[in-house]
Amino acid sequence: ALAAASAGRVATVLTCRVDDPSGYGRIVRRPDGDLERIVEHRDATPEQRAILEVNSGGYCFEAPAVFDAVRQLKPDNSQGEYYLTDVLPLLMASGRVGAFTAPDPAEVLGVNSRRDLAVAGAHMRARILERHMAAGVTFTAPDLTWVECGVDIGADTVIEPFTVLRSGVRIGRHCEVGPFCQLRAGTVLEDHAEVGNFVEVKKSRLGSHSKAKHLSYLGDATIGARVNIGAGTITANYDGVNKHPTVIEDGASTGSHTVLVAPSTLKRGAKTGAGAVVTRRTVPAGETWVGVPAKALGKAPGKALTPPRRGPKLRPPVKKKRSGRGA
Numbered sequence: 245a246l247a248a249a250s251a252g253r254v255a256t257v258l259t260c261r262v263d264d265p266s267g268y269g270r271i272v273r274r275p276d277g278d279l280e281r282i283v284e285h286r287d288a289t290p291e292q293r294a295i296l297e298v299n300s301g302g303y304c305f306e307a308p309a310v311f312d313a314v315r316q317l318k319p320d321n322s323q324g325e326y327y328l329t330d331v332l333p334l335l336m337a338s339g340r341v342g343a344f345t346a347p348d349p350a351e352v353l354g355v356n357s358r359r360d361l362a363v364a365g366a367h368m369r370a371r372i373l374e375r376h377m378a379a380g381v382t383f384t385a386p387d388l389t390w391v392e393c394g395v396d397i398g399a400d401t402v403i404e405p406f407t408v409l410r411s412g413v414r415i416g417r418h419c420e421v422g423p424f425c426q427l428r429a430g431t432v433l434e435d436h437a438e439v440g441n442f443v444e445v446k447k448s449r450l451g452s453h454s455k456a457k458h459l460s461y462l463g464d465a466t467i468g469a470r471v472n473i474g475a476g477t478i479t480a481n482y483d484g485v486n487k488h489p490t491v492i493e494d495g496a497s498t499g500s501h502t503v504l505v506a507p508s509t510l511k512r513g514a515k516t517g518a519g520a521v522v523t524r525r526t527v528p529a530g531e532t533w534v535g536v537p538a539k540a541l542g543k544a545p546g547k548a549l550t551p552p553r554r555g556p557k558l559r560p561p562v563k564k565k566r567s568g569r570g571a
Contacts, residue, residue: 254309254339255332258302260349268298271343279343282329300352309335468494476501
């Protein structure tokens with residue numbers, strides 16, 4: 245739009261209208277709408293300070309003209325610096341200088357402080373959320389959700405409050421994410437996957453209909469379909485030097501507070517008991533492992549574990565009837 249508005253002009257200034265123009269250079273226009281001059285806030289008269297149209301710092305120049313004007317610049321100011329805005333009066337002598345107003349002031353927000361950065365970031369995040377909502381994603385509390393650019397989310401997925409989705413995350417359709425959840429780069433949730441309270445996922449894939457609902461860390465993990473990750477499960481992927489993968493195949497499940505020390509694998513339908521620590525092992529398909537370090541249920545060094553013996557089944561005591569006393 246700025247380039248189109250520059251047709252027939254040697255330069256065009258990108259401007260915007262703001263509610264509080266304090267600190268910005270004011271745009272003074274000629275009767276025909278072209279730029280007359282830019283007046284800095286400290287030099288503006290009261291009438292000029294009432295102008296709400298300000299300089300955004302964006303320009304479109306005719307290349308030969310601006311290069312010639314730049315060669316004429318002099319650092320005649322208290323800072324001893326070369327000001328790009330000083331080329332505008334020089335260009336006015338050789339042609340028309342226009343001004344184009346951005347329709348949305350947020351497009352040209354200046355960032356000169358940490359507060360300005362926060363305001364600009366909030367505008368960007370709001371746009372990201374609006375785009376996802378228009379594509380069919382539900383955010384139950386948009387103001388309490390952080391979604392970076394570069395995140396893909398399928399339709400009919402629900403994102404709960406206090407969820408952080410980092411760039412490089414891909415979420416399928418009909419998923420549930422949050423609350424209080426962080427998905428980091430490289431995370432993939434397939435359709436109908438669920439990730440819940442206080443769960444962090446990094447560079448991992450969670451298969452269709454799989455669930456990690458509570459207090460877990462899943463890093464460098466490949467998780468199949470219909471897997472249940474018990475509360476407090478950790479994939480210990482870092483040995484202090486290198487990262488290692490964890491594989492949990494279809495239909496497997498972990499008990500609460502399971503630690504899978506990578507590289508470890510739970511084969512199809514395998515299970516761990518509560519508090520199990522699997523140390524760089526493969527749990528065979530269909531087996532259940534328990535303990536620290538985890539071993540197959542029913543096996544122990546030197547002897548086979550058997551279910552505890554049950555005593556004889558006790559019958560409830562029989563209450564004797566009292567014979568009534570004669571008169």
